[in-house]
Amino acid sequence: MHKHLLALGGAGLMLGVSIIAVHAQVASGELPDPPKFEAQGTPNFVSISDIMEFKALPEYHEPDYVKAFVDAGKLPPVKDRLPKEPMVFKSANMPDGVGVYGDVMRHVIGGRPEGWNYSAGQSQGWGGIDIGTEECLTRTGPLFTVKADELQPMPNLAKSWEWSEDGHQLTMHLIEGAKWSDGQPFSSADAMFYWEDNVVDPNVTPLNGASPETFGEGTTLAAPDENTIVWTFKDAFPAQYIYQMAYGTFCPGPAHILKAEHPKYKDGQTYDGYKNAFPPEYMNFPVMGAWVPVEYRADDIVVLRRNPYYWKVDEAGNQLPYLNEVHYRLSTWADRDVQAVAGTGDFSNLEQAENYVESLKRAADPNAPARLAFGARTIGYTLYPNLSANGWGEPDARGAAVRNLNRNPDFRLAVTAAIDREPLGQSLVKGPFTAIYPGGLYAGTAYYDKASTVFYPYNLDGAKALLEKIGLKDTDGNGIVNFPADTPEVGGKDVEITVLANADYGTDKSLAEGVVANMEKLGIRVIPNFLAGTQRDAAAQAGQFDWMVLRNGSELISVVQGTVGLAPTGPRIANHHRAGTDGTLDLLPFEQEMVDVVNKFIATSDNAARVDLMKQYQKLYTENLYGIGLTQYPGALIINKRFANIPAGAPIFMFNWAEDNIIRERVFVPADKQQNFELHPNSIPGAPGSAGAETL
Numbered sequence: 256m257h258k259h260l261l262a263l264g265g266a267g268l269m270l271g272v273s274i275i276a277v278h279a280q281v282a283s284g285e286l287p288d289p290p291k292f293e294a295q296g297t298p299n300f301v302s303i304s305d306i307m308e309f310k311a312l313p314e315y316h317e318p319d320y321v322k323a324f325v326d327a328g329k330l331p332p333v334k335d336r337l338p339k340e341p342m343v344f345k346s347a348n349m350p351d352g353v354g355v356y357g358d359v360m361r362h363v364i365g366g367r368p369e370g371w372n373y374s375a376g377q378s379q380g381w382g383g384i385d386i387g388t389e390e391c392l393t394r395t396g397p398l399f400t401v402k403a404d405e406l407q408p409m410p411n412l413a414k415s416w417e418w419s420e421d422g423h424q425l426t427m428h429l430i431e432g433a434k435w436s437d438g439q440p441f442s443s444a445d446a447m448f449y450w451e452d453n454v455v456d457p458n459v460t461p462l463n464g465a466s467p468e469t470f471g472e473g474t475t476l477a478a479p480d481e482n483t484i485v486w487t488f489k490d491a492f493p494a495q496y497i498y499q500m501a502y503g504t505f506c507p508g509p510a511h512i513l514k515a516e517h518p519k520y521k522d523g524q525t526y527d528g529y530k531n532a533f534p535p536e537y538m539n540f541p542v543m544g545a546w547v548p549v550e551y552r553a554d555d556i557v558v559l560r561r562n563p564y565y566w567k568v569d570e571a572g573n574q575l576p577y578l579n580e581v582h583y584r585l586s587t588w589a590d591r592d593v594q595a596v597a598g599t600g601d602f603s604n605l606e607q608a609e610n611y612v613e614s615l616k617r618a619a620d621p622n623a624p625a626r627l628a629f630g631a632r633t634i635g636y637t638l639y640p641n642l643s644a645n646g647w648g649e650p651d652a653r654g655a656a657v658r659n660l661n662r663n664p665d666f667r668l669a670v671t672a673a674i675d676r677e678p679l680g681q682s683l684v685k686g687p688f689t690a691i692y693p694g695g696l697y698a699g700t701a702y703y704d705k706a707s708t709v710f711y712p713y714n715l716d717g718a719k720a721l722l723e724k725i726g727l728k729d730t731d732g733n734g735i736v737n738f739p740a741d742t743p744e745v746g747g748k749d750v751e752i753t754v755l756a757n758a759d760y761g762t763d764k765s766l767a768e769g770v771v772a773n774m775e776k777l778g779i780r781v782i783p784n785f786l787a788g789t790q791r792d793a794a795a796q797a798g799q800f801d802w803m804v805l806r807n808g809s810e811l812i813s814v815v816q817g818t819v820g821l822a823p824t825g826p827r828i829a830n831h832h833r834a835g836t837d838g839t840l841d842l843l844p845f846e847q848e849m850v851d852v853v854n855k856f857i858a859t860s861d862n863a864a865r866v867d868l869m870k871q872y873q874k875l876y877t878e879n880l881y882g883i884g885l886t887q888y889p890g891a892l893i894i895n896k897r898f899a900n901i902p903a904g905a906p907i908f909m910f911n912w913a914e915d916n917i918i919r920e921r922v923f924v925p926a927d928k929q930q931n932f933e934l935h936p937n938s939i940p941g942a943p944g945s946a947g948a949e950t951l
């Protein structure tokens with residue numbers, strides 16, 4: 256598109272240059288540099304081997320209250336509850352060294368638990384509750400502290416892996432002898448059940464949306480024994496997919512509990528029945544994570560107790576986690592910020608820009624209970640047009656007409672040129688926080704290249720002229736352009752477009768309302784469709800939207816995490832372009848080019864080639880407006896000052912969210928600062944499905 260555009264009056268440049276269109280209303284321009292904003296705190300860059308290793312230690316320890324259960328014959332000795340070689344976190348990498356047991360981390364979250372079957376897509380309310388209960392084959396949150404030239408996913412449930420000679424097979428060695436929180440063994444059977452009956456089964460969509468193509472078109476998985484899985488890929492050495500085996504996309508659930516409820520193994524069971532078989536009230540759902548759900552009070556709180564079978568220790572042999580309990584107060588995301596700065600909550604990812612000034616003011620007080628530290632600009636929002644025109648979401652005639660407009664480059668160009676981004680960002684928060692974001696890879700990140708970034712500055716007149724050019728005129732004089740008369744069923748009607756946004760966030764709603772206001776000036780009526788998180792996610796996955804305002808995932812920051820999501824690389828991958836009812840993707844030519852570039856990136860480990868491929872990607876994305884960027888700004892981590900072992904410079908969002916990045920299982924509260932916040936002191940999780948925690 257970019258090559259066809261000239262500023263107004265550019266016809267004079269037309270001499271003999273036939274490829275450039277004679278008419279043009281909007282041209283690319285200079286992208287203003289983001290206002291200077293210094294991230295606070297610098298990570299201590301290390302090797303993965305400086306953070307952790309797997310090895311047996313001569314002795315192990317546990318909290319006294321847990322030891323009492325062992326002495327009462329209610330639990331096996333701690334050494335029998337640990338794997339042969341537990342994960343050992345190294346003291347030198349712990350900012351405050353080996354910790355002590357006790358206390359609680361009190362989270363506040365804006366989501367609500369649907370149930371515990373995350374393998375089948377149920378959310379537990381986000382905000383770290385799933386990150387703390389699920390463990391995945393690999394881990395990437397802490398990679399913000401890993402040296403750039405040594406970057407690769409950290410071992411986790413998969414303790415090591417090696418490639419076959421020809422690079423088409425990856426053999427992963429799972430941790431041996433680890434147990435679920437109910438004492439049942441973890442094995443490759445859990446990985447295979449997750450893969451075969453949740454990822455590959457087309458009737459199931461795991462939480463965070465893993466589909467077979469998440470791990471590469473045609474990839475297969477097998478388990479030669481209980482501690483080994485073997486991936487087989489079409490490409491040779493596609494190391495990129497090992498990132499996809501981290502949080503969100505390969506975090507197995509407990510097959511010994513789930514399988515019995517799956518339709519493939521339970522006569523008469525429906526897929527809905529399987530997904531909903533473990534409602535929020537189902538306590539003590541077995542996890543591999545550090546804490547186990549023992550209490551749920553709707554719209555109030557979820558309480559989790561320390562997992563006595565957790566498979567990680569510190570170098571002194573203390574079984575982790577140090578914290579006996581974690582809370583998830585069921586409130587709103589905005590309240591999470593308020594409670595963290597007030598000290599009634601312990602943690603927040605300050606990510607809603609409209610809360611910045613008040614939070615900064617409160618945290619500036621030297622007696623403030625929490626420290627607040629800003630990271631880099633890794634929070635960004637994009638307006639995504641639904642680009643599918645072959646049935647995804649089964650649009651009505653109006654919706655189908657909008658999809659066709661979305662697929663018209665001149666229409667996307669008009670929309671982007673009609674968005675005045677500077678005031679849009681400032682409307683969230685005044686000051687140096689927000690930056691104009693054209694879409695694509697984020698400025699300031701490893702693969703970003705400004706020269707490859709095409710930006711179309713605000714140009715309302717040019718945008719209006721473009722609408723005219725594609726036949727959208729205000730034929731009834733009411734200020735809203737009308738579909739061309741020959742548009743099936745909606746010819747002559749006002750162009751009305753719905754915009755889907757997450758009602759749980761003030762920022763998402765503010766930005767969507769900003770789009771509405773900008774489009775009104777352009778002559779397009781945009782109608783907000785604000786849905787609470789889980790409903791929004793479901794509508795988005797089902798393609799039931801014309802446009803959506805979305806807070807971007809980590810793939811536009813790190814590129815290496817969630818890489819497949821950079822383009823519609825599979826039928827159920829992209830946020831705004833999935834396969835239609837016939838299972839095929841009707842990609843536009845530039846989208847196909849993006850898919851090819853992303854697949855080449857995945858298939859090579861040559862850094863120079865990767866840098867060049869990402870330049871191609873950035874140009875394709877921003878020149879063709881695959882998404883219409885809105886704004887980008889930094890987040891801040893707010894953590895109560897009593898906690899120790901918080902890594903310096905921990906970003907709220909990079910490879911993952913801060914709930915993963917700070918390695919909560921190593922976080923502790925020094926004895927002299929411990930508070931008495933435990934709601935179920937001296938208890939351990941009960942049997943799966945039993946009422947709650949168990950005391951002696």
Ligand code: BQZ
Pocket residue numbers: 381382383386588604606757788789792912914
């Ligand atoms: C962080 C995160 C931890 C999901 C969710 C929520 C869902 C999305 C996204 C964030 C929340 C917090 O984000 O906003 O700060 O605590 O939970 O999971 O927005 O609606 O579907 O992708 O992570």
